[in-house]
Amino acid sequence: MKSVRLPAFHDQPSIFRWPLTRIVMGYCVAMVGMSLCPAVLLKSLVASEPVLSAVTPLQDDATLRAVCTVGKKHIFAVGDRGVVWISNDAGATWRFSLAQSSLAQSSHAQGTGSPRLIHLKCAQFVTDQIGWVGGYVGEPSDHHLQGVLLSTTDGGMTWQELGAGQLPPVQHVQFFDMDQAAVVVAADDDVPTGVMRTVDGGTTWHRLAGQRQGHWKTAAWFSPEMGLVAGSDLKISLVGDEQLLPSKMPGGSLRTLRGAFVTKDERGWLVGDGATVLTTTNGGIVWDLPQGEFPPAARRLMDFRGVHGLGEHVWIVGSPGSVIWHSSNAGQAWENISTGETAPLEAVRFVPTTADQLEHAATGYAVGHLGLILKTTDSGKTWKALRGGGRRAALTIMPARTERISSWALAKASGEQGYRSSVILLSAGLDAKLEHEEGLIHSASNEELRRAGVLLAGGNALEEGWAFPLSTPGMQHNRDALFRDWMLKTENKLPEMLLGQIVRHLRTWRPDVVMLDQPAADDAVAQLLFAAMCRAIPLAADATRLFEQQEVVGLAPWSVSRVLLRLPDGSVGDAQLEAFEFLPRTGVSVKTAAARADGLLEIQRQGLLQREAYRRLDPAQLVGGIGSLPAVSAQASQDLFAGLSISPGTAARRGLLPVDDQILAERMKAAAKLRNVESFTGQQLGDPRVAGQMLAQVGPILAGLDQAQGAAFLAQLARDYRQHDQYDLLEQTQLELIRRYPTSPERTSALRWLVAYWTSGEMMYQLSRKEGSLTSVVTADTRPTIRRVGANGEELANDDGSYSSRDRSPIVQARAEGRIQSGRGDYQNDQLKGRQKRAAELLAMLELQERRVFQSSEVQFPLAALKRHRGSFGEADSIYRSLLIRQQAQSAEASATISTDPIHQIAAMEMWITAATGASPGTIATSQYVSHKPVLDGLLSDDCWQVAKDLSLQKPGLSNLELADQPRDFVMIAHDREFLYLAGKCHRHPGHRANPVETSGRTYDAPLEELDRVRISLDIDRDYVSAYHFEISETGAVSESCWERVRWNPAWFVAVDGDAEGWRFEAAIAWSELAAQAPATNHVYAAKAMRILPAIETRHWPPATTDSSANVPIGLIRFE
Secondary structure: OOOEEOOOOOOOOOOOOOOOOOOOOEEOOOOOOOOOOHHHHOOOOOOOOOOOOOOOHHHHOOOEEEEEEEOOOEEEEEEHHHEEEEEOOOOOOOEEEEOOOOOOEEOOOOOOOEEOOEEEEEEEEOOOOOEEEEEEEOOOEOOEOOEEEEEEOOOOOOOEEOOOOOOOOEEEEEEOOOOOEEEEEOOOOOOOOOEEEEOOOOOOOEEOEOOOOOOEEEEEEEEOOEEEEEEEOOOEEEEEOOEEOOOOOOOOOOOEEEEEEEOOOOOEEEEEHHHEEEEEOOOOOEEEOOOOOOOHHHHHHOEEEEEEEEOOEEEEEEEOOOEEEEEOOOOOOOEEEEOOOOOOEEEEEEOOOOHHHHOOOOOEEEEEHHHOEEEEOOOOOOOEEEEOOOOOOOEEEOOOOHHHOOHHHHHHHHHHOOEOEEEEEOOOOOOHHHHHOOOOOOOOOOHHHHHHHHHHHOOOEEEEOOOOOOOOOOHHHOHHHHHHHHHHHOOOOHHHHHHHHHHHHHHHHOOOEEEEEOOOOOOHHHHHHHHHHHHHHHHHHOOOOOOHHHHHHOOOOOOOOEEEEEOOOOOOOOEEEEOOOEEOOOOEEHHHHHHHHHHHHOOOOOOOOOEEEEEEEOHHHHOOOHHHOOOOOOOOEOOOOOOOOOOOOEOOEOOOOOOOHHHHHHHHHHHHHHHHHHHHHHHHOOOHHHHHHHHHOHHHHHHOOOHHHHHHHHHHHHHHHHHOOOHHHHHHHHHHHHHHOOOOHHHHHHHHHHHHHHOOHHHHHHHHHHHOOOOOOOOOOOOOOEOOEOOOOOEOOOOOOOOOOOOOOOOOOOOOOOOOEEOOEEHHHHHHHHHHHHHHHHHHHHHHHOHHHHOOHHHHHHHHHHHHHOOOHHHHHHHHHHHHHHHOOOOOOOOOOOOOOHHHHHHHHHHHHHHOOOOOOOOEEEEEEOOOOOOOOOOOOOHHHHHOOOEEEEOOOOOHHHHHOOOOEEEEEEEOOOEEEEEEEEEOOOOOOOOOOOOOOOOOOOOOOOOOEEEEEEEOOOOOOOOEEEEEEOOOOEEEEEOOEOOOOOOEEEEEEEOOOEEEEEEEEEHHHOOOOOOOOOOEEEEEEEEEEOOOEEEEEOOOOOOOOOOOOOEEEEEO
16 A cells, blocks of 8 residues: 655644643543643533433443543443443442433433433543543434533533534544534534534534545544544545645545544554554654554454554454454554454553553553453453453344344344344445435435434444445346446455355354345345355354454354344244334333334335234254245244243343333333224325324324324324325324424424425425316327326327327427416415415524524525525525535635535535626536427437537546546437426446337336436426436336425326437426426526436436435526
């Protein structure tokens, strides 16, 4: 690996030091310990009332993610579920503290005023009394994680929240004195750099200037003025002069840097996935591989998480936690030291000591999953478990993709029955939002959201693989393409790496039961993983196979007792989970206990799913593969662990809380009532005449439910109405949820959905058509390849009664005929204005109560569109200007170059539209007005297409020289007063088998996953959240949606023609299907287009980056 030079700092002041008086220097994970003046330490902090909490079973084995030492005796370990373990006698005894704040409560559990669920990621302690911990709220509001930073001045007895509502999820905290501090947070629209500072002890925070560069996971500071951040794609950036400097690292890697450590003499270490280790000796300007090499197997079997150093000594921990790597000579040579445990480790910290003691008598601590705390007193030569030793998982779930995680199994087996559990996602797969693209912009789900979902359900851990990505649409359905892609990414070592990874996880977590997916015929990922599992499970038990795992990472063989094969929804198995089974300790049904986790994991259950079914198998039965499995037995058990002896309070199972008999009967009655109600609801939702009655009767139904149950019930009812395309009832349900449960997480989701719905030009127009517009049926003369659409998706006859005439004829479209008038008013306009007024009220509420959600681009852009629609152009511009200011945060250079981030480009383009001067900061195209309608034949020979501008569809990441050698694919747009016309041409790709054009039998919403296709998105009001989406495939099959409404079926016409060179399409959509009127001259829509070559690649207009997790750029279409 070549050295990479980062920008240097000039005139750097030396680190500022407070006099050391009656203070013990503190050290913490991924930070340089700073000594502080005691006079400053006593600065006023208003703490919450002391809260004496007994540790619960869920907290007792929560993952620990950071450890700090203060002197020789004081140790602080923090992690998930707000856990803080404190020892004041060098680990001999431990005291539990729950990090929480009385200033911020939620209504989870049984009513208002209960503490929020907080997951801690980092900590810094400077005395045995004073310290800070940071992380995020574990009950996200509408997929937006809220950061948390807490301080204590009494050794964890009480906690005070700092900067409430100002911070994204906190990854790293460093106080330099009691006033000045820095945090590294999850980069978002509000804090694009991901770095913030305070000068008033954390009361207020400001963003550092710079552009959004990556997802930071770790950080360290050489001085108060100089630090570094690192994260995904192996990206590294320096922080200095109140700004984040541009990264010189190329990125593009599958691996992530997760641990950092630096010293005041500008030496440092970074560690991450795939046993990645980088080191610097000049303050992070140049990074090199250490001189000593790790065994090749370590690269395949180890993912590093934490690092610490003293002098020339360096210690590294990770997953698995069976070994800790140590170098006594600054990385010139490495040794693996057995810990006697296997649970993954997250952090390591050593107590500063003298040079004489450093070789053989240094004391250190390591912490990790299942509440594990290790200690060494001989410089890491031997380790002993102080807490959580010997623990393992009883259940390991290894699904093919995120939405196949069984939250029901986690809720019952782990949350209720106490079986420790882990979830392993070898391939996280495509983000559901990226695949479906409901809007032009999106907030992609992330690892922390998925982890929060697993923890909410009651699970212990989520580990995600990095070596087997799934980033191209269609790859999940093409086994051959998937195999080729993963072979390429693993340097032709896929079988070795995939089997090794599975065996490694089994030997790390040592489960009794493994849960797998029975692969569907079109699920290539599940097929490949299942085939590997059939070989890996026996291999994991064989002491003579994969011996390098024992030799290099210290993993002993492990035999799985049972395999649960999850069957497709609606199946019958010999083991099953019932949706409405009552869980006495949790106090709710299985379905209710898992409801919030389902939302975070984007689990979509089909219809009224009453059960999950499984085959219960002996591992030996997997040897012959899926075809050799025995038939399902007649008798089904609801206990996944039936026949296995795993007692509470043992290595694989938590202790159990007693059941409260006084409230058990009441909860069982409420759960039974909810079961009856949901059963009735599911049976009636398909009938619009009856479905509305459910909402009318919701008051009595909710009367016997507590707040968590009631909010979950209404949220599920809203999802059911959406699935059945009943948006009027969905709207009313969301309003009822907001009214009844104003402090629940579901309320925030309902509030933001209503804002998006009421401010959507597309959805409000379609609603106005339903509420009052009178339209006539569309007919047209067409060629065989032109789709003729009726109200129910059927093909329409020509005027003479024939079908598929070959005469070339222009389209004839009947216009809408009238609007409902109420007195002198316009009913539709009155309804629209009323909804927009209520949207403004909800936005004001959101700004006051959920600032982080309010500041997101998914709220700010609809707000600006609403202001613009109501004539407040100056207020709309102020919103766009604010987004640009965030990018330039605190920068003196007001004319800084506009970021390449699509969010900032949108804001800049909107400002440009208003100013109407200068060059566009983004991509803008024109739609030509045509005087003669094109004939839809797929030939693109009409006059309008000869003058239309091509919108080039480009593969991400190609240079101009490379693009010149590529066949040019494109789309075109034109219009007249009646129609919007779309056209395009795509060249055949040698890796995709061409499919012939179909001339009959087309329907709405055809399955297009395996077809070469073009998706065109049009945002008529430029709110950038909702849009019309039209997909046209090589066969002529099409699909269409309006925002999230997949059942929207407009009348439109499509002609497709193809040959050996490529395929072409033409389409016409009447303006009456899209908007109240055709766009005026110089009116501007937002748009984007993408060609999807299944399992091969995507091509975009405007050109996109290679970052598959980022929003793709948005273009503008100006109508002439």
